[in-house]
Amino acid sequence: IVLTSRRGADTPGAAELLADLAALGVDCRVARCDAADRAGMADLLADLRRDGPPLRAVVHAAGVSEVVPLAETTLEDLAYVIGPKLAGAELLDELLDGVELDAFVLFSSIAAVWGSGGQGAYAAGNAYLDALAERRRAHGLAATSVAWGPWTESGMFGEDAPEQLRRRGLRVMPPGLAMAGLRHALAAGDTCVTVADVDWATFHPLFTALRPSPLLADLPAVRALAARPAEPAGPAAPTGRDLVAELRPLPAEERRAALLDMVRTDAAKVLGHPSADAVDADRGFLDLGFDSLTAVELRNLLTAATGHELSTTVVFDHPTPAALADHLYAELFPDEGDPGEGGDEETVRRVLAAIPLDRLRQAGLLDQLLRLGRDTAGPAPTVGAPPAAPEGEIRDLDVAGLVRMALEGSDS
Structure with a gap:
C-alpha cells in the first residue's frame, strides 16, 4: 500500500499508522505527494512502475470542506474546495490511461447527491467525481464513486457536528461499517453509490419541509414511511394546561399578545437564546437564523403547547413571529372570524406582512x-x-x- 499526502511521513499519526499496518503484515509506505501536483504524481507513478509490483487499485480520497453561503462564495473559495477533488481525480485518470486496474475508487459525498447547506462548492466538486466515474465506465474502465455520509473518527467536521447531524437524521458511521459498504459496492460493480446511515423518519420530513423531493420519495424506506398507517388521533403531549381555555376569557388583543409571547419564547428556545428579547416580532424567521430543522422543532413545540396539529411548513408559510401568532389565533379561535375583519391599520399591516412574497x-x-x-x-x-x-x-x-x-x- 502506498499512502500519499502533501506532508508525507510528517503527517500527524503517520508513524503510528505504519506501525499498525506492519503488525498486520502489510507492506506500506508513505510518500510526500500532492494529488493535484502533476509533476509529483507523475514521478511517483514512475517510481512505482520501476520499483514495485504492478499497480492494481487507486483510491482518491483527497478533499477539503468549508461552509460558505452560496451567495458569498468567491472564485477563490471554489478553487480551494474543488481543486483537490477535481485536479487530483483528473490527473489520476490521465496518468493511468491504458493501465488495467481492478478498482479506481473516488470518495464523493452525500452533498453531491441531495445537497448540504453552505457547501455548494463541495457539492459541485464531488458531483464532478460522480460524473468522472460515469465517463470512465462508459469507456470500459474501472470506476466507483462512493457518496459518503458522515464518518466517525476521520469525518470532516467539528466536535459538535455529530449531535447536529443526529438531530437531522444522519448517524455517523464507524469506519468498519463504511468499509463494509465499500466492499459491497466494489463486489456489486457499482459506478455511483451512496453509503450513509440515515434515519429516514427524521431526515425526510426535515429535508422536504419546504419542497418535495422526487429523488428521496421513491426510496423503499421513505415509501414505507408514507404507507405506514396514521397513528390514531389522541391528546397532544401533556402540557399541564388548556391554552384555549386559558386565553378565551381574555380580550382579543391580549390573546394575540399571549400567543406572540409564546411564539417568541419558543423561537428563542429553539435558537438557543436566553430570552424572547432576542426574537423581534416583525423580523423574518430566516433572518433570525431558522433552517428546516429549527423550523420543525418550533412547529413541534407550538403543536404541543396548543394541542393543534400544525403543518411542517408553518414557520415558512407565516414568516415572522407576529404573522405566526396571528395564524395561531385564527386556528385556535375560528369562531371569532378573521382577525383582519376590524380593518384597523395595525391588523392590516400584520396580515399583509404574513403573506409570502x-x-x-x-x-x-x-x-x-x-x-x-x-x-x-x-x-x-x-x-x-x-x-x-x-x-x-x-x-x-x-x-x-x-x-x-x-x-x-x-x-x-
Whole structure:
C-alpha cells in the first residue's frame, strides 16, 4: 500500500499508522505527494512502475470542506474546495490511461447527491467525481464513486457536528461499517453509490419541509414511511394546561399578545437564546437564523403547547413571529372570524406582512402594491417623508420590508 499526502511521513499519526499496518503484515509506505501536483504524481507513478509490483487499485480520497453561503462564495473559495477533488481525480485518470486496474475508487459525498447547506462548492466538486466515474465506465474502465455520509473518527467536521447531524437524521458511521459498504459496492460493480446511515423518519420530513423531493420519495424506506398507517388521533403531549381555555376569557388583543409571547419564547428556545428579547416580532424567521430543522422543532413545540396539529411548513408559510401568532389565533379561535375583519391599520399591516412574497406575485398584487405606495406618495415627497428606495434595495427586501415600504408610503 502506498499512502500519499502533501506532508508525507510528517503527517500527524503517520508513524503510528505504519506501525499498525506492519503488525498486520502489510507492506506500506508513505510518500510526500500532492494529488493535484502533476509533476509529483507523475514521478511517483514512475517510481512505482520501476520499483514495485504492478499497480492494481487507486483510491482518491483527497478533499477539503468549508461552509460558505452560496451567495458569498468567491472564485477563490471554489478553487480551494474543488481543486483537490477535481485536479487530483483528473490527473489520476490521465496518468493511468491504458493501465488495467481492478478498482479506481473516488470518495464523493452525500452533498453531491441531495445537497448540504453552505457547501455548494463541495457539492459541485464531488458531483464532478460522480460524473468522472460515469465517463470512465462508459469507456470500459474501472470506476466507483462512493457518496459518503458522515464518518466517525476521520469525518470532516467539528466536535459538535455529530449531535447536529443526529438531530437531522444522519448517524455517523464507524469506519468498519463504511468499509463494509465499500466492499459491497466494489463486489456489486457499482459506478455511483451512496453509503450513509440515515434515519429516514427524521431526515425526510426535515429535508422536504419546504419542497418535495422526487429523488428521496421513491426510496423503499421513505415509501414505507408514507404507507405506514396514521397513528390514531389522541391528546397532544401533556402540557399541564388548556391554552384555549386559558386565553378565551381574555380580550382579543391580549390573546394575540399571549400567543406572540409564546411564539417568541419558543423561537428563542429553539435558537438557543436566553430570552424572547432576542426574537423581534416583525423580523423574518430566516433572518433570525431558522433552517428546516429549527423550523420543525418550533412547529413541534407550538403543536404541543396548543394541542393543534400544525403543518411542517408553518414557520415558512407565516414568516415572522407576529404573522405566526396571528395564524395561531385564527386556528385556535375560528369562531371569532378573521382577525383582519376590524380593518384597523395595525391588523392590516400584520396580515399583509404574513403573506409570502410568491403568493403576492402569483396573485398579481406585488406590482400593484408597490405602485400604490409610489402613487400615494405623490411626485414630490412631503417634508419628513422617507426617500424612495432605489431599485436594488427593493430587490433585497423581504415580504415584511416590501409591505412596510408600501404602507409607509401611503401614510404621507
